[in-house]
Every structure is written in C-alpha cells, then in structure tokens.
Amino acid sequence: MREKKLWLVITFHTTAAAIAMEKLCRAQGLPGRLIPVPRELTADCGMAWRAGTEDRAALETMVAQEKLEAAGFHELMI
Amino acid sequence: MIYLDNAATTLRKPPQVVDAVARAMGSFGNSARGTHEGSLAASRVIYDTRCSLASLFGCERPDHVAFACNSTEALNIAIHGCIRSGDHVISTDLEHNSVLRPLYRLEREENVSLSFVPADKRGSIDYADFERLLQPETRAVVCTHASNLTGNVLDLVRIGQFAHAHGLLFIVDASQSAGVLPIDMEKMHIDVLCFTGHKSLMGPQGTGGLCVREGVDIRPWKVGGTGVQTYLHEQPEQMPTRLEAGTLNGHGIAGLNAALDFLQETGIETIHAHETALLRRFVEGVRDIPGVTLYGDFDCERTAVAALNIGSMDSGEVSDILAEDYGIATRPGAHCAPRLHRALGTEEQGAVRFSFGWYNTEEEVDEAVRAVREIAT
Numbered sequence: 001m002r003e004k005k006l007w008l009v010i011t012f013h014t015t016a017a018a019i020a021m022e023k024l025c026r027a028q029g030l031p032g033r034l035i036p037v038p039r040e041l042t043a044d045c046g047m048a049w050r051a052g053t054e055d056r057a058a059l060e061t062m063v064a065q066e067k068l069e070a071a072g073f074h075e076l077m078i
Numbered sequence: 079m080i081y082l083d084n085a086a087t088t089l090r091k092p093p094q095v096v097d098a099v100a101r102a103m104g105s106f107g108n109s110a111r112g113t114h115e116g117s118l119a120a121s122r123v124i125y126d127t128r129c130s131l132a133s134l135f136g137c138e139r140p141d142h143v144a145f146a147c148n149s150t151e152a153l154n155i156a157i158h159g160c161i162r163s164g165d166h167v168i169s170t171d172l173e174h175n176s177v178l179r180p181l182y183r184l185e186r187e188e189n190v191s192l193s194f195v196p197a198d199k200r201g202s203i204d205y206a207d208f209e210r211l212l213q214p215e216t217r218a219v220v221c222t223h224a225s226n227l228t229g230n231v232l233d234l235v236r237i238g239q240f241a242h243a244h245g246l247l248f249i250v251d252a253s254q255s256a257g258v259l260p261i262d263m264e265k266m267h268i269d270v271l272c273f274t275g276h277k278s279l280m281g282p283q284g285t286g287g288l289c290v291r292e293g294v295d296i297r298p299w300k301v302g303g304t305g306v307q308t309y310l311h312e313q314p315e316q317m318p319t320r321l322e323a324g325t326l327n328g329h330g331i332a333g334l335n336a337a338l339d340f341l342q343e344t345g346i347e348t349i350h351a352h353e354t355a356l357l358r359r360f361v362e363g364v365r366d367i368p369g370v371t372l373y374g375d376f377d378c379e380r381t382a383v384a385a386l387n388i389g390s391m392d393s394g395e396v397s398d399i400l401a402e403d404y405g406i407a408t409r410p411g412a413h414c415a416p417r418l419h420r421a422l423g424t425e426e427q428g429a430v431r432f433s434f435g436w437y438n439t440e441e442e443v444d445e446a447v448r449a450v451r452e453i454a455t
Contacts, residue, residue: 013316015110015305016141019118019125034113046306047113069316 004077008056010049010063011037011071018047024066031055038078050078080406080442084435085226085254085383087276087283089407092340095333099282102332109328110305120328127331128318130338135252135271136262137289144321145287145331149253150176152272152288155321156249157181157220159296160270163189165217168208168246171197171417172225172232177251178417181220191215197421200375201228208240218247223255227415227431228374228422229357229383231259238267247294253277254381257341258350269294278349279341280436281334284327296321349436353382356434356443360384363447369454373422373429382434385413388454393428396453400430404449408432 012018022034032051041048051059053075063070081089102123107116109124128140137143146152157180161167167181171194184190193211195203208219219241224231234250241248249270252261257278263271268291275285290296301313302323313320341349361384364370369389374380388396397410411428412419419425432446 013306013314014141014319015121016125016128016318017316019121020141022118022122023125034118036113046110046308 006053007076007078008051008053008059009035009038009041009074009076009078010051010059011041011074012046012048013069013071015047017069018049020066020068021049021063021070024062024068025049025059028062030058030062032059038076040076040078041072041074080404080445082432082434082438082442082446083407083409084438085277085381085431085433086409088278088280088435088437090435090437091280091282091333092337094336094340095281098336099329099333102329106328106332108325111325123332123335124326124328127335127338130335130342131273131287131289134261134338134341135256135273135289136264137271137291138264139292139317142290142292142317143287144290144318145285145326146321147284147327148276148286149251149272149274152274152286153177153249153251154180155299156270156272156288156296157184158299160247160249160294161188161190161218164215166191166193166213166215167218167220168193168195168211168216169220170195170203170222170232171421172201172203172222172227172230173220173415173417174222174226174251174253175414175416176253177220177222194417197418199422201225201230201373201418201422202375202378203232205233205236205240208237212244216244216246218249220249220251222251222253223259223261224381225374225415225418226254226383227385227413227418227429229254229380229433230375231255231379231381234261234266234268238265242267254383258346258353258381260346263289263291270296275330275334275337278435279334279337281337282330285330285334288321290317290321298323300324344436352436353434353438354380356438356440357382357384359440359443360432360434360447363444364450367451367454370450373424383431384433385429385431386450387424387427387429388450390427391453393430396430399453400446400449404445406446406449
C-alpha cells in the first residue's frame with residue numbers, strides 16, 4: 001500500500017482551471033501534478049493539483065497573480 | 079476537381095491538421111475524466127485550443143471559450159440561452175438559417191418579436207436602420223459578420239457600438255469570417271461570438287463553439303456529464319463546463335488546434351490577401367461576360383465569395399455543368415439564406431456561388447472563368 005503523507009491539495013470547479021494550473025506551474029517551474037480529487041475533500045470525480053505543503057506560499061501567490069479560480073487549498077494525509 | 083466551395087467547408091486542410099487528428103485518435107482518452115495520461119493528453123490539447131481561440135478572437139478568458147459541434151449548435155446555445163419571452167431582437171437580411179431558424183422558433187413559441195435590417199439589391203445594409211428598429215423591449219442584436227451568399231462584410235465595430243450604447247447583447251455569427259478577417263470581441267463589443275472550425279479556420283468538421291464575455295449568463299440547453307461536481311443536480315455554473323455536457327470532440331479539437339497553429343504561422347492577413355486576389359481575378363474575368371449577373375457589393379470589405387447567374391439558367395443546372403463538364407465544385411440554390419435571396423431577387427433562380435480558399439490557385443480561377451464564359455455563350 002502507498003504510504004500516506006501530508007500533501008497540499010488544490011481543487012478547482014472545472015477541468016479547464018485544473019489544466020490551466022498545470023500549464024502555469026510547468027511554465028513557471030512550480031512543483032506538483034494533477035491527481036483525482038481525494039475522497040476526503042469531496043466525492044467528486046474531478047481533478048486536483050497535489051504538491052508539497054512547503055510549496056503552498058509560492059502556489060498561492062501564483063494562483064492569485066494569474067487570477068486562477070481555485071475552489072480551495074487543503075492540507076491532507078493522503 | 080477544382081474545389082471552389084470553401085464557404086461551405088474547406089475541403090483541403092493543412093497536412094498537420096490531418097496528422098493531429100490521427101495522432102489524437104491513437105492517444106487520447108476522454109478529457110476531464112481522470113488524471114491518467116490518456117485523459118490528460120486530451121484535456122491539455124483542448125485547453126491549449128481554448129487559449130489559441132481566445133487569443134485569435136480577443137476573448138478575455140480562455141475558459142470562456144466553450145466547444146460545440148459547429149456554428150449552428152453554438153448559435154442555438156447562445157440564442158436560446160440568452161433571449162427570453164417578451165424580448166425584441168434585431169437581426170439582418172444577411173443571415174443564414176442557423177441564425178434565422180432559432181429566432182423564428184422563439185418568435186413562434188416564446189413571444190419574442192423580431193426586426194430585420196433590410197438588405198438592398200447589392201446585399202448591403204443601411205446602418206442607421208439599427209437605430210430605427212430599436213424598441214424599449216430590444217434585448218439583443220444577432221447578426222453575421224459576413225454573408226455566406228454575397229461575401230459582403232458587416233461593420234461589427236459600428237454595430238457593436240450601437241449595441242453597447244443601448245445596453246443590448248451582441249451575438250455574432252462568425253461562420254464566414256473566423257480565420258480570414260480580424261475579430262476582436264473587446265473592440266467590437268461582442269458578447270457572444272459563435273464560430274465553426276471547418277471553414278476558414280481549416281479544422282475538422284464537428285468542431286466549433288462560442289466565446290462568451292465574462293458576466294454574460296447563457297442558460298445551457300444541454301446538461302449532463304461533465305467529469306466535475308458530479309453530485310450537483312444542476313449543470314455546474316462555471317464556464318466552460320456550464321455549456322459543455324458530454325464528451326467533447328477531442329480528436330476534432332486536436333485537429334482544430336493544429337489548424338490554429340497553421341493560421342498563426344501563416345497569418346490570417348496573408349490568407350485573406352491571397353483569397354481576395356483570387357476573388358478579384360475571378361470577378362474581373364466574369365463581370366463583362368454577356369449574360370452574367372454578379373451579386374453583392376464588390377467595393378466594400380468582403381470575403382472571397384462571388385455569387386452569380388448566367389442568363390435565366392437554373393443555378394442548379396449551371397453548377398451541375400461546372401461539376402460534370404469542368405470538374406469545378408460550386409454551390410447552387412438558396413445557400414440557407416432565404417431573406418437575402420429575396421432581397422437580391424434570386425428566390426426563384428437561386429445563384430451559383432464560387433468561394434475561394436487558401437489552397438486555390440490563379441490557374442484554377444482562370445479555368446473557372448473559362449468555364450463560365452463557355453456556358454454563357
């Protein structure tokens with residue numbers, strides 16, 4: 001079984017926003033990857049951005065600067 | 079075959095469009111349906127295509143570009159989703175049935191009233207008519223950018239200023255102009271721009287969509303699976319998901335994405351200049367042939383379309399002779415533009431439409447001129 005660890009998980013309302021997140025992070029050299037939204041957050045079948053909790057500030061700044069519409073920032077053991 | 083029916087669809091596409099569709103069909107999962115590589119590959123290309131379209135049309139937000147099958151579907155979404163019972167709508171005689179039939183249906187079923195800016199014998203309009211047709215109940219202007227029958231272009235900056243000044247929604251059918259004429263939603267005050275991918279954008283059939291200004295709410299007519307917010311009973315509110323229920327045409331959109339790259343590399347000004355030069359060559363060649371009647375205003379800005387008749391010959395017969403004896407593909411008949419045919423006086427005869435594209439050559443134009451001359455004599 002995969003070992004659980006504390007992660008930063010950013011959720012979105014639309015796939016377009018999640019893909020925009022990936023595109024911006026790749027362009028700006030920010031870490032993370034898209035994962036299915038963990039069940040702890042919602043039973044939704046959408047996607048979320050997972051990164052290390054230490055990257056929260058940088059990612060929050062980027063999301064605000066680029067006016068990305070994130071549904072929420074969460075820290076979870078997943 | 080000499081293909082001169084580009085206003086219906088561009089038959090020849092840039093090779094990279096065909097390659098992109100084939101690649102997508104070998105590698106795409108269902109976009110927005112998971113985070114495995116197949117799904118992400120589709121989602122990424124679809125999002126890139128939104129970005130390219132937003133940039134091409136001056137749409138402020140890529141996520142406000144929603145995909146549909148074609149202009150007709152986009153126009154149905156826009157018209158039925160924005161116009162309400164009791165509203166009055168101003169449109170024009172230049173419209174295609176993709177605008178007219180949704181409006182006529184609202185008139186018949188939803189107590190919507192319509193006024194049409196009339197076209198004259200050259201298919202031109204008087205812009206002062208928009209003001210004259212304005213009513214307290216007027217809610218929207220719905221009009222084409224360019225006539226699919228004559229190629230006459232409407233001044234969207236001017237119409238947009240009128241709509242903006244009176245607080246009206248401005249819904250534009252860019253079927254004939256997207257990919258050859260500059261479109262800027264901001265400068266033209268366009269609220270909803272409806273486009274198709276398979277004409278001058280040179281993408282696959284089954285692609286198209288609508289760009290929606292932020293703040294314009296369109297009630298979706300189609301609701302269903304979106305891959306997100308599954309437990310909501312309603313369609314999600316956020317664009318573009320709001321207008322995109324069901325699996326998108328990812329394979330086709332991949333082709334459209336490659337087509338948009340081609341347009342950017344080539345330049346739509348270059349494409350328009352080439353097509354316009356071909357049109358002028360054709361018009362100069364046929365205009366003095368005895369018996370030939372050309373329709374439209376050849377002094378105004380226009381797309382590369384020339385509609386004509388030869389004497390009183392049935393346009394269908396002329397088109398058939400062109401196809402059978404000369405191998406030239408044209409479009410006869412009414413072109414889904416009933417009001418404009420009435421304005422031109424060609425309701426009975428129809429017209430033969432020649433429409434030129436990026437891949438046509440001067441030699442092909444000369445062959446078409448020769449064919450028209452021979453049929454006319």
